Amino acid sequence: MGMIIAISGIAGVGKDYVADKLAKALPKSKKIAFADALRSELSDLNSYIEGTDDALYIESLYHVTGEQLDHLLALQHHNIYIYEGKRPCCYRDVMQYWGTDVRRKQNPTYWIDKTKDKIKELQREGISTVILTDARFANELAIADLTVRLEDTPDRIKHRLEKRDGGKIMTAKESSHPSETALNTADFDLIFHRNLVSTDSIINTIKSNIE
Structure with a gap:
């Protein structure tokens, strides 16, 4: 039976960076995310949208309502983004x-089920x-053998987001969304304040807890 490590933290705290370092330090390890399945589904959905005008077919295929699909399209049209790159x-x-x-x-374990299949x-x-890089809810933490929370100062997080996202900072609506706040008071096996400890120290502490 394998080991599952779940990393949590708000946007910009450096979850992927730490996970990349951890994956290099652990033999036979792989970094994945709950959001991998989400990105894949949205990409496939966009392909269907571009390939057909039959909205009812898409609604039936994805088990969503016309209102949900319309809202998704409105959000996408509002944003200019590049899916790859x-x-x-x-x-x-x-x-x-x-x-x-x-x-x-629709189903609180929707993404968990897909991620379990991938695992x-x-x-x-x-x-x-x-190594799961984006645990955002309690039931996502529950599938892990070791849970890790990353924290940092607002200024350092803001700097990372500006550098990563081309100067765009999360809106108040985005930062207060349940996917960003649901685990703010949760219990974790390990908690690291990145402004106080080095990445190497984080990796070594995690390794000592699983070896």
């Missing part, structure tokens, strides 16, 4: 809406440690 900073509200307000509302696939391929 430059990080899609303006895509956040689309992902929050579809991932939480639509899919999690099983990786384990069959010989991956022994899966």
Whole structure:
């Protein structure tokens, strides 16, 4: 049975950066995200939208209402983003809406189920440690063997977001969305304040807790 590590923290705290370092330090490990399945679904959905004018077919295929689909399209048309290449900073509200307000509302374990399937696939391929970079809800933490919370100062987080997203800062609506706040008071196995400890120290502490 493999090890699952879940990393949590608000946008800009450096979850992917730490996960990349951790994956390099652990043999037979792989970094994935709950949002991988979300991005894939939105990409496939956009392909259907571009390929057909039959809205009823798309609604039936994806088990959504016309109102939900219309709202998704309105959000996408409002934002200018690039799906591949430059990080899609303006895509956040689309992902929050579809991932939480639509899919999690339909089924709280929707993305967990898809991620569990991916984990099983990786384990069959010989991956022994899966690092989840974006745990945002309590039931997502629950599938992990070790839970890690990253914290940092507002100024350092703001600097990362400005550098990463081309100067665009999260709106108040985005930063107060449940996907950003649901775990603010949750219990974690390990909590690191990145302004106080080095990345190497974080990696070594995590390793000592699983070896």
